[in-house]
Amino acid sequence: MSVHDEQNSDGGRGDKRRGDERRGDERRGDEQRSDERRGDKRRGDERRSDERRSDERRGDERRGDERRGDGKHSQHFDEVEAARHFPSEEEWLDLPAPDLGSEPASSPESSAEAATPEATSFADRVMRAREEEQALDAQLADLHQALPNDLLQQFTAPTPSKSFVEDTVATVMNDRRNRWQQMLSRYVAPEPSPVFVSRTLTALRRGEAQDGAQQDDHTQTAAAGRQAGPNSAPHSPRAQLPYTPLTGKRSNWPVFGLIAAAAAAILWLQLTDAAPAPLELRLADQASPAVAYGNATSPMAAILARVAHDEEPFSVFDAPADGLWLVSTTGDLR
């Protein structure tokens, strides 16, 4: 018999006994039962939070008393000290009820003698919650009889395939191996290939030999040196490519010259316009506004100038745009 079967049989006997006791007088409606259960669950949560708050308050009060009485404000919380101050089994029954805010706090003398309203209501809540739990157990027992296990087992699960275990174990081991490799690869540097090593050594040796020499025929010299080298790779595709060995200092003047030319070109393009403005616009920009109307082709300019002068006799006519249309012969400037 497995552990689970033992547990089920024990729970079943307990449920049956409780069901026999309660069945006669606890046939309530489903809705009423569920409502009460919900309310009691809420009250149970409130009860648990109240107990937690009172415990915390008791701990705070104890620590505050220690601090005030001893004056050791910097004393760290000591678990041994806290355990030492926990009330003994003889004392805890006489402990005063905690102050729960709105509810009246009982005095140490009366708490042991008479049941206070808060204690009665608390006890009632606990007993009601217990009764609800027992009722729920009874209902579950009833439903267990209505839905027996042999009926539910008619909904069978598929038989696993024969290779499932082996496939799964292989997948698990591969996954474990891959994860280890990924972890290790972060800390292991890759080994350089032999080709890379030989090419690097050859280049270093060649660079030392040609240091300070003239660069007349770099391609032939480099190819001859590469082919004749003991560590060269004759079949390497890169050996067939012509290349100029980089010996000595490279001159940076061509680069600077290109950069300067590009900057000059950009500056010139910015400063010069792509297309010249129309003649009228150019004349309008250059001509003084005061004589702009003198170049007009109609008497309208003089009239408008007079009107402007009458309206503002002391204003200085300095807006060149006012004279543009006066200068224009067609009325619109292109």
Next chain:
Amino acid sequence: MTEITTELVLKAQGGDEDANRAIVEGLHRPVIATIFRFLGPGYRREVEDLAQEVFLKVFRAIDKFDPSRAKFTTWVYTFVRNHCFDVLKKRRLKTTSMHAVGPDETDRDFADRRELQPTEATENTELGRRIGEALATLGEDQRMVFILREYESLDYREIASITGVNEGTVKSRLFRAKESLRKQLAPYLEAGA
């Protein structure tokens, strides 16, 4: 079912292949059965793949398992439960736009509608198929509690540990699940009686 001892688990934590095989051998039937019953016959083809994913997750996290704090089977069932819920969540994200939410369907998983459709031939009898359909109408939380209690024979404390709620809530969900199933299967229960 092979008993999963603490020594076996410690060997598996060390990467022992035989210990891994013994654990898979001992737990693959209940894992597959739980996944199948929770997700429904519509997932018949994928149930072994899903079970393999569960075992992968178990063995990836097996180093963190503390034998002194929980039973190994309870710990594995937690992975089963979480993986089933993840599958449903992913399917729901794909099908949410396709199904309208009715006023009485707040507690139903829309992806389970596929189980109500005609499925290929299974090993189940007519009553078995009807039980599967009735299970699919339950809410996810109620369904999981019902399967763990009635099919896997776990006690309330273990189920509470797996689902992350207290024992009172477990009993309440189980009661609602059984009540709903009893109403749906009433014709079959009367015929059987």
